[in-house]
Amino acid sequence: MTTATAYDPSERPLRERSWIGKTEDWMDSRGKWAWMTAMVLGFVFFWPAGLALLFYMIWGKKMFGSKCRSRMEGRGPAAYRTAHAAMKSSGNSAFDSYKQETLRRLEEEQGAFEAFLERLRAAKDKAEFDQFMDDRARKAAAERDAPAREEA
Numbered sequence: 001m002t003t004a005t006a007y008d009p010s011e012r013p014l015r016e017r018s019w020i021g022k023t024e025d026w027m028d029s030r031g032k033w034a035w036m037t038a039m040v041l042g043f044v045f046f047w048p049a050g051l052a053l054l055f056y057m058i059w060g061k062k063m064f065g066s067k068c069r070s071r072m073e074g075r076g077p078a079a080y081r082t083a084h085a086a087m088k089s090s091g092n093s094a095f096d097s098y099k100q101e102t103l104r105r106l107e108e109e110q111g112a113f114e115a116f117l118e119r120l121r122a123a124k125d126k127a128e129f130d131q132f133m134d135d136r137a138r139k140a141a142a143e144r145d146a147p148a149r150e151e152a
Helices: 019-030 032-045 047-059 066-087 093-151
Strands: none
Touching: 019 032, 032 047
């Protein structure tokens, strides 16, 4: 008993495919930038061709294709596993208490560092404001003294 498989036109030999299919394969082998370049050139030389390529890329999943999606999916589960492993019990109570204490200490250090950065930003803002006010006061004093010098 044979199982029915879905027909995939891209699996046909190249000599059987039309010139459009061959062009699509050639563009696919070059990547997303080839499609974008063709679309921009289509808009430059004949805008309906560029528009047609844009629609084909969107609805043909060329712009948001499986390569891009699979790359993003590769990051998600790893980050999930890392976060999940930090909360999961190892079964060893001594190690779990050590891990919990270390995580608590790291959170405290992170909070202290964020407070330090906030104080640093506030000090920098105050220094910049003080410099602005000093410059403004010097300019105002110079403008007051300028008419007095002209009269003399």
